[in-house]
Amino acid sequence: MSLRVVQWTTGNVGRRALRAIVAHPGLELVGLYAWSPDKVGQDAGTLAGIEPLGVAATNDVEALLALEPDCISYNPLWPDVDLVCRFLEAGIDVSTTAAFITGHGLGAGSRARIEAACTKGGSSIFGSGMNPGFANLLGLVSAGICDRIDRITVTESVDATGYASAETQQSVGFGHPITHPGLHDMVERGTAVFQDGVYLMADALAIELSDVRCETAFATATQDHDLGFMRIDEGCVAGVEASWHGLVGERSVIELKVRWKMGQHMEPDWPLEHGYLVRVEGQPEIRTKLEIRPPKGFQGRSFEDFMQLGMIITAMPAVNAIPHLHRAAPGIRTYTDLPLVTGAGLCSAGR
Ligand SMILES: NC(=O)c1ccc[n+]([C@@H]2O[C@H](COP(=O)([O-])OP(=O)(O)OC[C@H]3O[C@@H](n4cnc5c(N)ncnc54)[C@H](OP(=O)(O)O)[C@@H]3O)[C@@H](O)[C@H]2O)c1
Secondary structure (H helix, E strand, C coil), rough: CCCEEEEECCCHHHHHHHHHHHHHEEEEEEECCCCCCCCCCEHHHHHCCCCCCCCCCEEEHHHHCCCCEEEEEECCCCCCHHHHHHHHHHHCCCCCHHHHHHEEEEEEHHHHHHHHHHHHHHEEEECHHHHHHHHHHHHHHHHCCCCCCEEHHHHEEEEECCCCCCCHHHHHHCCCCCCCCCCHHHHHHCCCHHHHHHHHHHHCCCCCCCEEEEEEEEEEEECCCCCCCCEEECCEEEEEEEEEEEEECEEEEEEEEEEEEECCECCCCCCCCCCCEEEEECCCCEEEEEECCCCCCCCCHHHHHHHHHHHHHHHHHHHHHHHHHCCCCCCCCCCCCCCCCCCCCCCCCCC
């Protein structure tokens, strides 16, 4: 029996999640929510760039709940805690990439409401993505061969120019004047889900944190950039660094760092690693690098095409967890609760 899944939105990540659900041998797409009025009534397959599927997008939340899906694959721009609680109270699991790993970044009140909704509905919620999400798992796996762990750093160091989500980019500082007095607070709010990643890793390593803190740094555009989906003018933010530190006393033991650049001309012109780096300080010292490369025969020509790979690696950790989530105990579930989340059923041989 396949699990019945409703896809929530078809943005950058949602389109790839939808395609993955349709291709997954253990999942069945039974409904699609559309936030944009012009998507309502359109076929799910058409919206995801594949063949028509006979499932029409709707903005009728009641009708989607009435389908009694096993899970909602939730990829909206921002999470709506009221709505998520409704799903969970109705006994529907939620697998999401929308600013959720442990729920700490949403605030204690929202997190408690989500826990209570899970208990009431006997349902569970899991949040992942590439980073935070899979990158935290990579850090934990890397540290699993050490006999002493002093500190783990997980760094995302990428050119984000092709990530065409203007609201997301602006919410983490991009495009605002470098003199904007609220930049640090904006980035702290916009990357708050990384604090979830810190808590997840601390929990997995049995570390009692005394505090979690965010540090930021910025690079300034030295020319105007028109990126199509947004502009970054000279004198505005074209590079953002955010470091979330998990502290024991004043010692940083977990650091989740992002270095994002958009456009070609900025000062300082930070070097990029073009991937995800784990550094474990301890015994031994570990360095793990995850690079994302196009597959053989990749037809994409543009940077935007390449960014599709970034959307796949964001969508898949949440989609792949859906079967495990269905069997999990009610509550907020993380990588510490679920069996190993793999691409089971996705091997191309014999399909
Ligand atoms: N952990 C990770 O690695 C990671 C990486 C990237 C993204 N994310 C998260 O994944 C989620 C989806 O990202 P994305 O790039 O797919 O986002 P997106 O394409 O910018 O937006 C997703 C969808 O949200 C709806 N939407 C657009 N504007 C909205 C607004 N003003 N208010 C409410 N809904 C709106 C639209 O739904 P319709 O399609 O129905 O019109 C849109 O397609 C976000 O929460 C993002 O932060 C996580």
